[in-house]
Amino acid sequence: MGYFDDDDRVNGKAIVTGKAKFIAEHEVANVTHGVIVGSTIAKGSITAMDTKTAERAPGVLAVITHLNSPTVPGYDAGGNPVKGPTGGKGFQVFNGPAIYFNGQPIALVVADTFERATYAASLVKSQYQKNEHTTNFDEAGKSVVALEDARYKDNIRGEVDGYKNAPVKIEAEYVVPIEVHNPMELHATIALWEGDDKVIVYEKTQGVKSSQRSIMNAFKLKEENVRVYAPFVGGGFGSALRTWPHAIAALIGAKKTGKPVKLVLSRDQMFTMVGYRPFTKQKIGIGATADGKLLGITHEADSITSMYEVFNERSVDVSRFLYACPNVTTRYHVYPFNVSTPTWMRGPGEATGTFALESALDELSYALNLDPIELRLRNYAETDPQNGKPYSSKFLKEAYQLGADKIGWKNRDSKPLSMKEGEWMVGYGMGTGVFGAGRGTAKALARIFADGTLLVQSAVSDSGPGTATAMTKIASGIMGIPGNKVTFELGDSSLPPGPTQGGSTTTSTLGSAVYDVSMALKNKLVELAKENSIFHTTEIHSAKAEDFVLENGNIMLASNRNKKISYTDLLKQNNLNQLEVTEESKGNEEMKKYVAYSYAVHFVKVLVHPATGVVKINRVVTATDGGKIISPKTAESQMIGGVVGGIGMALMEEGVIDNRYGRWVNNNFADYHVPVHADVPHIEALFVNKPDLILNPTGAKGIGEVALIGFAAAVANAIYHATGKRIRELPITPDKLI
Amino acid sequence: MAQQKSCSENESLHYARRKFFKQSTLLTALALTPPSLIKAAGDNLDEKASALFEKQSLEIEVNGKKHQLSVEPRVTLLDLLREQLHLTGSKKGCDYGQCGACTVHINGKRVLSCMSLAIMQDGKKITTIEGLAKGDELHxxxxxxxxxxxxxxxxxxxxxxxxxxxxxxxxxxxxxxxxxxxxxxxxxxxxxxxxxxxxxxxxxxxxxxx
The missing domain is CATH 1.10.150.120 ([2Fe-2S]-binding domain)
Incomplete structure (x- = not known):
């Protein structure tokens, strides 16, 4: 299968000219503006609310609280109609006086302008009965007891805590703080009711179908009566994987006022209302023989969640499958605090888990006096250590080689404190990222028109990775239609159901659907062509689809390319304006015999200033086994982006809560530091680029998550090499190095 | 505590201003004001009445096009562009001048439009992303x-x-x-x-x- 050479993003022009419409930018007639008021205590209940002054303020249409909110039918049934894939009752907005966290939505002000709504929101007053809250995560396992219903239980392979008997062993504790997704686009919802039982919602979501489902469940609406749009999504990184309370609030506001409501969160609300990577404290014990064969790993994690939902992630699981090791024990506990519910953030639990595991491996390599890559190769898993299944593809060794060669791994002096550039200490480090490569179910439609253009549709979001570009490439490659004549339409729940963009599965899942639908459309064209006089021979009816080549808008016989007809002529001769197919695509039976993972190997060179402790990321090489790379340019960008996220995780990102009030301290970009231009060097992203054709017909495995996973450990390991200091608590800020 | 105090100070300022409009301006202005305002006053909606006084006239040129506008003093240039002129190319990423997504050119210099009040741009030339290309020809x-x-x-x-x-x-x-x-x-x-x-x-x- 060939892909067209033009690698530019298909939506690039719309973006660079400012014409791309992000969620809050859609023009809706008579739209009003909603502003959410948050609680000022972290635990207790509202005893009284004074909304009169706010209601009298200019332009105000409604002030909605738990005292006057219209009923959300889905709340009455109990349960959590808008849950993410987590457990627990869920937070029901404006459905009671209870306060679970500081900043919890307690009122929605709707007014005719944003300024008036914002001002009126400042006039809403509430009184509380205050109870003692807990946001001090050090209390996990002390005054705060672990939840019973966490999804991930203790898991034991071989001997319990088998590492303890090993001749060489390392034991250490690691801390990953709260990190916040902070996509640049503020979360926003525009809700427009068309009658009592029909609603149009512009929603910042990574899954228009999953948002549609949540809204259907919350308001007990029929699928055809809920239409969710998200044609452009300004980043998500996990924060837009579920429907949050503010979106339901916007729907309530629109219902109450009878007018469309636009609700845009403020940046500070982005820290408390749309999830975050949970604080996680980990312990690793790892043991090996003197020649570097792993004997045991014990990996434990204590993580946090809210008082009303259980959030779990696979932080400790990486220790079960990344390396061949006979004795592995993992333990995972979740503790409830007076905070909002966390959610998956890029790389999710695997990013947290590999920080500990890949740091421990590095520490072990020094204890064994072995090269870190050699240690990993000596414990290379040839089959999945959890179940013995073969890999549908695994090119991790190739990725080690590719990255090591590029950065000149062998040329470094591996002793700590051994390398310098001017006054700066120099360190090299590496870390491995791994993430399961999955494939779900998706539908796509392909329609070819008599003018030779192709339309492909599926209800998926594109929050930045370049999904529309990759899908265009797949369709154009199969159909032999130049990319500029192909349109991929997405971001509308009324299109054939596509996947939620998360867990690195979009290209595998949707790419397969686009592949299948394109092949089906090709077959239809071939059937028409066979009847055409140009091809008419006695043998033509036994010809198969693969005997035809589709190229540059023409269909031709592979054996005789002079015999060809353009799609335009073919459709016209059959009196067709268009030809369309819809296909559903899902994982195959064969794949059940295998397992699949994507891998990234991150190599980092850091400079550390001895007097100030400033760390500069000087060079990054990331080598990835993500299967076939469909769209090299956007894939490279995605890898670079993951690395930049990893720089933030390693060096600067940390959510800080003032435990006295349970309130955020650094809920803005001045105080919550993310990488900026000056923090990021040139980044080299390399791909093994070998297809996994067992997983799916495109051969792509997915790269969005592994781009970040393992990176923080690579930085910590490089800092150890530079300074001799092993920092196990993120972020590695200068104070930890002086 | 400090925060709460400053809040209530703001409030009292606010109320003082409202009171002023209510007691004096509204009464003396009634004879001179348009029917909508008289109706507002008649409905005892003093807040709404005072709001009508607050808009200021503004003339700016955005991407070569002149606009005669009437805006509240608290409206930022960014919100004016996005919500009133429907030029949504300039983005709101933080609203606190910390992210740069709202950057526009004012008289040729880059400025954070979320930190600029619209009424302070009277007579100025604004260029947004929508005004950068020459027709179909990209910058x-x-x-x-x-x-x-x-x-x-x-x-x-x-x-x-x-x-x-x-x-x-x-x-x-x-x-x-x-x-x-x-x-x-x-x-x-x-x-x-x-x-x-x-x-x-x-x-x-x-x-x-x-």
């Missing part, structure tokens, strides 16, 4: 951003591009480090930074006026 910086894939989700991109054009015009794009330093007010959470630097370098090296 060289826009072309370079596409070529080097200087974005992923695209939300920060208009701000990055407006900042990048200014960065060159200011003489602050002499090498990669110079660019990194002078573009650091524009956050890109997708992490397109290296590609943005490549795009700016290319435009700079091609020279010419941009």
């Amino acid at each position: 060289p910086m826009q072309q370079a951003f596409i070529k080097h894939d200087g974005f992923q989700c695209g939300y920060c991109t208009p701000g990055q591009i407006m900042s990048a054009v200014a960065c060159i015009n200011e003489g602050h794009a002499n090498n990669e480090d110079d660019i990194r330093q002078n573009m650091s007010g524009n956050i890109c959470r997708c992490g397109a930074y290296p590609n943005i630097v490549d795009a700016i370098m290319e435009v700079k090296q091609k020279g010419g006026t941009i």
